[in-house]
Each structure stands twice: as structure tokens, then as C-alpha cells.
Amino acid sequence: MTPPTLRGRVAWIFDEANFDVDRILGFEAMREHDAATLARCAMKSFDPGFAEAVRLGDLLIGGPNFGYGHPHGPPMAAMRRLGVAAVVAESFAPLYAMGEFASGFPQITCPGICRAVRRWDVIEVDWACHSVSNLTRGGEVRFLPFSAHERDLVAAGGLFNLLRSAPESSRLSAIDDK
């Protein structure tokens, strides 16, 4: 199943390589458990007005190896709470991407994206064509297709939903019997 086209503004561009998402909240805030508090704290050290400025459906842009370091869940949980729909990055640190896909949060690997957009441009992610289009300035960048499992995770809204809904396949049972 192809997810609906994403269209939203570029809420922020993390253009530095190896960005550690823990910096979005800082460690003090990460110890909070309340989702609303986390969301309010997001990006304070980058743009104190971020939480007020971001809108439902906005997207984040990342540089190479985005998600470097220990991939803790709260920073992107805060971003989702603020309405961010996906992250589009040059490349992702693998453990970070696994964790976010398992939360149903699309992580789109799109080499060339940092040079193709500016903050607050409106962009569109076309899943069928595997392209990100800049609707504000024009131009289009191709992204790498998801694996079937990544597609399933995004469609189900995360791993927990997928495990609850998907019956074990006969292939899985076959492996189990070995």
C-alpha cells in the first residue's frame, strides 16, 4: 500500500554531518516523561520559537549520517507530537533509522536534499516516483525506496501496531520449525 503523498514545509535543516538528535532536546529535558513538556522543549537551543512555528505536516531535513550517537526516542517523539510528518536526510545512522521506522516515522534517504531546499520551502514527497519536489523553488531530488518492512512499519503506524495486526506468516513458522 502506498502511503498518501506528504506535503509540508521545511521546518528545519540540520545540515551538519553526524547530527545527534539528542541535541534537539538536551539531556535535561530528555529525562522528562511528559510528552507535552518534551514537545515544548524541542529545539530550544536552535530556535526558541520552533514549537510555536511548526505546523502539522511539516518536515525536517538532515545531513549525512543523521541520527549519529545513541539513538534515544524522546527527541523525535517530541517532533511527532509537534506535527512533524517525516525526516528527509542525505543519509541516516542505521540504529537511529531503525528506531524511528519502528515508531512508524518515515525516514527518507535522499542524497542531495540539503542543497535542494531552504527553510520554510514547501516540499512534496511522492512515494510512487521516489522523489522529493520543492514546490516553492522548483526542482526535484530522488530518494531511495523503503524496504517492504519499512513500508509496512510506516503504513501500520509503527512496530507495535504491526505486531498486533500482522499474523505470523507461514515462512516465519517454517523457520521456527527448523
Add this chain to the structure above:
Amino acid sequence: MTDPSGLTITEKILSRVSGGPPVRAGQEIQARPDFVLAYVFGGFVKFPRLIRETFGVERLTDPQRFALFLDHNIPVTDHRLEARMGEVRDWCAGQGVAIHDGEGIGHVAAAELGYATPGAFAVHFDGHVSQLGTYGTLAMGIHIGLYEAFARPAINLRVPSTVRIDLTGTLQPGVMARDILHALIARHGADVCNGAVLELGGPGADTLTLDDLQTITGLAMFTGAVTAIVEPTRRSLAYALPRARLDLSPVRSDPDARYARRLTCDLGEVRLSVAAPPSSANVHALCEVLGTPVQVGYLGSCASGRIEDLRAAARVLEGRAVKSGFTLNIVPSSRRIMIQAAEEGLIARLAAAGAFISSPTCSYCYGAVGALAAGQTAVSSGTLNIPGRMGSAEAKIYLANPAVVAATAIEGRLADPRPYL
């Protein structure tokens, strides 16, 4: 048409656990982990309830595949957490799942306890499990994907490509395994292995100790790697096979295996280095930062605290003293290592020099104990140096090898260990 080229270690192991024909990098497979390892930390203190109530798993099939490690927040300082840990102990007893309680930091204890079975496929929540790759085990952190491994017999996975690094030469005095990782990052970037497995081999690998190799493989995530694996050697097999929990054949890459990239690292050219704040990617030569005032040192975590690290620190500190006002926390990373360190007299020598020595625990690594205050600077052979990792976000952390940590403790400033060796 069948691909005529050979297979990497990773492709061979994943071929076996996916139960079908040989698999290649990029293929999407379902793979049955030989071992599902986890620690009891964060959300995982609630996982027994979660897998029962959310996924409807009353009993695990093949409970011998699973193992839990109590290593974070040990010793427990909160009675509610102790109650949760009791719940986990009861669950393990009821399911017949091994629980390693007080054995030390899980990734290190896992190697000692035979989960580092050459040729096996292991998964964990945490990426530092990659250090089991020292023994030819494909050990991957899969984040909360670990729940899939609890709820299903197999997990969905894309077969990763491999970046092969051939090691040549030998390390110079004072230079240690951590400096090799720093050298790879400094020369090729912190994404040199992005999305791939870091495979180590070559004649230089045999000049390193198994502890050294565990340090490098355990820190593989900081090269962007999915995990790391070392071609089995007589030495690694001599350690791992007698402990192995499964009867599997060790696996090597074929000579004509297809790599995403192949690099050489001459160990003789590796220099003393640090990862300066705020990131493991921010590598500098030690000489650039020598003399930086430091108040706290930490030698421990799954990234160090092994016997070779304790020996290196003891050599530097032998007959010397930690500078007045400096706190040096040394944490052997497993119970067995602590015993060995005691038998070798290392604990006595380190304590005599003024080090504060704790039993094995992860807690120092993230500031649950030994927390840094605002304005302090630490030197650490632990995992991370992002602001706030070990306490206040206003503290700074330099990551360096254990000999540098010990020399810095003597001088109270970032110091070169070589004059003390």
C-alpha cells in the same frame, strides 16, 4: 542468474538464519536470531508485561535463545526500580530465560558467557553489542525492533553491505584500540561505514589483543556501521569455542567476496587522539589538546574497563598518585574481569594511586552515578561525549584511551601517557 562472486561473513551468517539460498547485500530477508539479548533499562523494565499484554505472547518459544542482563542502574538506588527488576527476574524464571544478574556490563559479560558464538547471529536493543563481532558473531543492535524478536520467531532485515578494513603493522607504545577507531573517523569520516558492517581482518588484527578488538567493534556505530565483525583467528576461536552456546562452524569471508568499500589501516601510523566535545565524530590529535584542565576521569563502560585497559592504567599509575582534587572512577566491566584484576594486583595498585573503584555497572556511563557538575571537564574511555551524557550539559567530556585517562588523572590536565610507561 546466480551471482558468481563470493560471500562476506555477514552474508553467510544471514543466509543460514534466513533458512534459504545464499543471500546478498541489499536483499530483504526474515532472519531467525540465534540469540536475543536485552538489558533491563528504560522501557525494557516493563517489557514482560508489554509482550504479554500487547503482543499476546504468553510463553516464548525456544527460551534458551533469550538472555537478560541486569547491568544498568546497578546497584539499584530506587525501591520502585528494584520492584520492577524483581518482576523481570520472576518473568525470566517462569519463562526459563537466562538472567545474568551482577555479571557485569551485558555486552562484555555476553562474550564471557558464550553468546559470542562464532558464526552466530545475535540481536540486542543496543548497538554496542557489536563487540561480539570480535569472535565472528554477527551481533546487531536493532533498537525497539527487538520487540519483533520477542514476539516473532524471525525478524525482518535488509542484508547490509560490508566495508572491509585490512589492518597492517603494529601499534606504537601508548596508542590503544580506541585510537584506531578515532583514526578511521579522522581519515575517512564518521560515516565511513554508513549502513554497512565494518569487517576487520589482515595481519594487523592478529597483533591486537581480543580486548582491543572488542573496543573497536563495540564502538563501530561511531563509523555509521550497523555492526562490526572480525575474521575468526586461531586466537579468537581458542577463546570463544570452549564457551560457545551453539555448535556452529566459524565463518570467513570468501576471497572474492563483494565489499562496498575496502580500506587499509596501518596501525603504526595511528596516533594518540581524543574525541573532543560535543561528538564522537570530533576527533583531534591528543597533542592539540594537551594541557586542557580536567577534574574527572572515567575508565569503564562497555567501551573499556577490560583487563588490558586496567593493566594499562595500572602501568601508568604504578607508584604515582591521582592529583589532589581529581576524581578517577575506574569500573571493571565484568565480574570476571574484576576477579582477574584483583588476582593480578591491579585493583590494589589502582586504589593505592587514589582511584575510586566500583563493581561492574553501566551507571557511570550516563551519569546515574559519578555525575559531572556544570563547568567540570572529564576525560573518559566510555562511549559518548555529547553534552549531558555524564551529568550536567554544561560539563565537557573528552573521549580517550585508558592510558590517557590514567595519565590525565596524575596531571589534572589532558596528558600524554608515554612518559609514564
